[in-house]
Amino acid sequence: MPTVLGLTNDSKTRSPAPSQSPAPPGTSSHTMGANGRLDTISKRNHHAAREVETLFWRALCDSPEAAKEYMAKDCIMINPLFAKSSKPMSKDTEPSxxxxxxxxxxxxxxxxxxxxxxxxxxxxxxxxVYKITLFKASRKGGIREVVASASSSWRQTAGADWLLCAQHVAFAEDEEE
Incomplete structure (x- = not known):
C-alpha cells in the first residue's frame, strides 16, 4: 500500500516504468552528492577538514599568533617554516x-x-596530507617561494569546533605536476 511519501510496505517490488527513474533524484541516496551536497557525515568531515586547514594557513599568514585559536592545547608540531628548526614542539617544549x-x-x-x-x-x-607553496615578499621587492609537504590531524570538539592536534611540515622539492 502506498504511503504519503510514495513508499510502499508491499512485499512485492515493482520495477519502474522505462521512462521513470527508480526514485526521484531528491530522495535517492545514490544520486545525492553528485551535485556536491554534503549529505553524509563523511562528506561534511572531509569538507570541514579542507576548510579548517585553509583557515589555519590563512591565520598563519595574517597573524601567526591568531592561529593558536585553531590549535588544541595539547597540539604537537614540526614546522620549520615558522620555527626555523625541525625539532618537535608542544606547549611544554622550549621554545613552545x-x-x-x-x-x-x-x-x-x-x-x-x-x-x-x-x-x-x-x-x-x-x-x-598535501603539498603547499608559501610566499613571502622580500625587502628587495621580489617574492620568495617555499614548497613544502604537510600532514595535519584534527579532532572535533563537543561544540563542533575543529582543533589541530598535530602537524608535520617538511621542505619539499618543487617538481612538475
Whole structure:
C-alpha cells in the first residue's frame, strides 16, 4: 500500500516504468552528492577538514599568533617554516609553540597544490596530507617561494569546533605536476 511519501510496505517490488527513474533524484541516496551536497557525515568531515586547514594557513599568514585559536592545547608540531628548526614542539617544549607563533614573521600567502587528501580517523577526527607553496615578499621587492609537504590531524570538539592536534611540515622539492 502506498504511503504519503510514495513508499510502499508491499512485499512485492515493482520495477519502474522505462521512462521513470527508480526514485526521484531528491530522495535517492545514490544520486545525492553528485551535485556536491554534503549529505553524509563523511562528506561534511572531509569538507570541514579542507576548510579548517585553509583557515589555519590563512591565520598563519595574517597573524601567526591568531592561529593558536585553531590549535588544541595539547597540539604537537614540526614546522620549520615558522620555527626555523625541525625539532618537535608542544606547549611544554622550549621554545613552545606559543612562543614560536608569537615571535615569527607571517608569510604573504599560500597555495595548495591540488586538493589535500583527507582520511577520517574516527567520527570526530580527520587527517590531511598535501603539498603547499608559501610566499613571502622580500625587502628587495621580489617574492620568495617555499614548497613544502604537510600532514595535519584534527579532532572535533563537543561544540563542533575543529582543533589541530598535530602537524608535520617538511621542505619539499618543487617538481612538475
Amino acid at each position: 609553540i606559543d612562543q614560536i607563533l608569537e615571535g615569527c614573521e607571517p608569510w604573504t600567502g599560500f597555495r595548495f597544490h591540488g586538493e589535500p587528501l583527507v582520511v577520517e580517523i574516527d567520527l570526530m577526527a580527520v587527517a590531511l
